[in-house]
Amino acid sequence: MSDIRLAIVGVGNCASSLVQGLDYYKNGDRSGLIQQDIGGYQVGDIRVVAAFDVDERKVGKPLGTALKSAPNCTPWFTRDLTGEGVVVQMGPIYDGVAPHMAEYDADVSFRPSRQEPVDVVKVLRESGANVLINYLPVGSDQAAKYYAGAALEAGVAMVNCMPVFISSDPEWAERFRSKGLPIVGDDIKSQLGATIVHRTLAQLFADRGITVKRSYQLNTGGNTDFLNMLRQERLKSKRISKTEAVSSALPDNKSQLHIGPSDYVPWLQDNKCCFLRIEGEGFAGQPIELELRLSVMDSPNSAGCAMDAIRYCAAARDRGLGGPLEAPSAFFMKRPPVQLTLEAAQAGMETLLHLPVLSPAKA
Numbered sequence: 301m302s303d304i305r306l307a308i309v310g311v312g313n314c315a316s317s318l319v320q321g322l323d324y325y326k327n328g329d330r331s332g333l334i335q336q337d338i339g340g341y342q343v344g345d346i347r348v349v350a351a352f353d354v355d356e357r358k359v360g361k362p363l364g365t366a367l368k369s370a371p372n373c374t375p376w377f378t379r380d381l382t383g384e385g386v387v388v389q390m391g392p393i394y395d396g397v398a399p400h401m402a403e404y405d406a407d408v409s410f411r412p413s414r415q416e417p418v419d420v421v422k423v424l425r426e427s428g429a430n431v432l433i434n435y436l437p438v439g440s441d442q443a444a445k446y447y448a449g450a451a452l453e454a455g456v457a458m459v460n461c462m463p464v465f466i467s468s469d470p471e472w473a474e475r476f477r478s479k480g481l482p483i484v485g486d487d488i489k490s491q492l493g494a495t496i497v498h499r500t501l502a503q504l505f506a507d508r509g510i511t512v513k514r515s516y517q518l519n520t521g522g523n524t525d526f527l528n529m530l531r532q533e534r535l536k537s538k539r540i541s542k543t544e545a546v547s548s549a550l551p552d553n554k555s556q557l558h559i560g561p562s563d564y565v566p567w568l569q570d571n572k573c574c575f576l577r578i579e580g581e582g583f584a585g586q587p588i589e590l591e592l593r594l595s596v597m598d599s600p601n602s603a604g605c606a607m608d609a610i611r612y613c614a615a616a617r618d619r620g621l622g623g624p625l626e627a628p629s630a631f632f633m634k635r636p637p638v639q640l641t642l643e644a645a646q647a648g649m650e651t652l653l654h655l656p657v658l659s660p661a662k663a
């Protein structure tokens with residue numbers, strides 16, 4: 301049996317890229333990955349054992365079929381699929397499906413199933429899952445907290461890829477700590493996406509003595525993540541998460557920042573385009589302006605970070621660590637419990653891996 305037994309919540313585009321990636325990298329190829337080995341774990345050690353969704357085109361289907369179903373639109377880059385034996389189970393909907401989804405064509409939006417939800421804790425226990433990854437839509441506050449509670453009850457570590465604050469919330473953090481369960485969160489960064497580019501450039505301005513006066517980061521895309529985020533009321537925590545990831549790299553709080561998802565452009569599909577502008581003042585108050593356009597495939601761009609975050613959960617568990625993993629969260633997430641510089645996060649991750657292994661899951 302594989303050592304990392306993964307349960308997926310939300311079988312959307314990000315889940316598709318992650319599961320395809322498990323297959324793509326199973327033979328040890330490392331190009332395009334951040335890290336090959338994490339505490340003895342290779343990508344090939346991750347196996348999907350359970351998956352939950354609520355869309356009528358995904359529930360009850362084998363995972364591979366569900367991942368290819370509308371409204372998923374991310375590129376398909378592998379032939380075989382890990383997790384073919386897994387059937388997608390009906391989760392409780394709560395606030396996972398925004399009402400405005402019904403106004404759009406079925407091909408591009410969610411269509412909730414009428415099936416009764418399964419007992420998620422029971423499925424987690426019976427599947428032997430030891431890490432749960434949360435890929436719910438932005439704004440699914442109740443649903444995300446329900447699955448976090450289920451992970452705690454079933455004794456499963458968590459990687460929280462969306463901006464409902466769990467790892468960075470002191471009460472939830474304590475609940476994971478007291479159960480000895482690692483958690484990496486919240487709101488995953490892309491491998492090389494708008495957040496890390498913006499944060500790094502802001503840091504560069506600051507390090508070179510340039511005062512950032514104003515900056516915007518406008519993001520557009522055509523997947524369901526962007527469709528869902530058309531409603532401002534679902535976006536509150538996303539804006540906090542994205543803005544803090546940049547503002548924390550600046551020495552004071554005086555810069556005017558406007559950062560967030562800006563529009564849904566259907567034909568972009570999973571292609572995300574970010575438009576970024578930084579206005580600063582340098583020597584003797586003279587102006588410096590920078591403009592940049594970044595184009596990426598949104599979902600594959602975060603799958604490598606997810607694979608690493610999952611493996612840090614397993615490595616931490618082997619070392620007897622529970623609660624939020626500060627360094628991996630700072631490296632892989634926009635809203636970690638503690639924001640660290642890239643170098644400090646990398647150093648912290650190395651320190652974690654040098655801790656003695658107490659209970660190796662891997663023979």
Ligand SMILES: NC(=O)c1ccc[n+]([C@@H]2O[C@H](COP(=O)([O-])OP(=O)(O)OC[C@H]3O[C@@H](n4cnc5c(N)ncnc54)[C@H](O)[C@@H]3O)[C@@H](O)[C@H]2O)c1
Nearest residue numbers: 310311312313314353391393396435436437438462524602
């Ligand atoms: N690079 C990235 O793509 C990136 C980066 C940072 C954060 N994120 C976040 O990750 C999350 C997932 O992104 P995505 O592109 O895969 O979204 P998606 O819209 O493609 O998938 C979401 C899935 O969740 C399902 N769902 C809705 N309610 C549910 C419930 N109650 N229980 C179980 N499943 C439910 C939907 O049916 C859908 O299949 C989003 O919150 C997104 O903002 C993505």
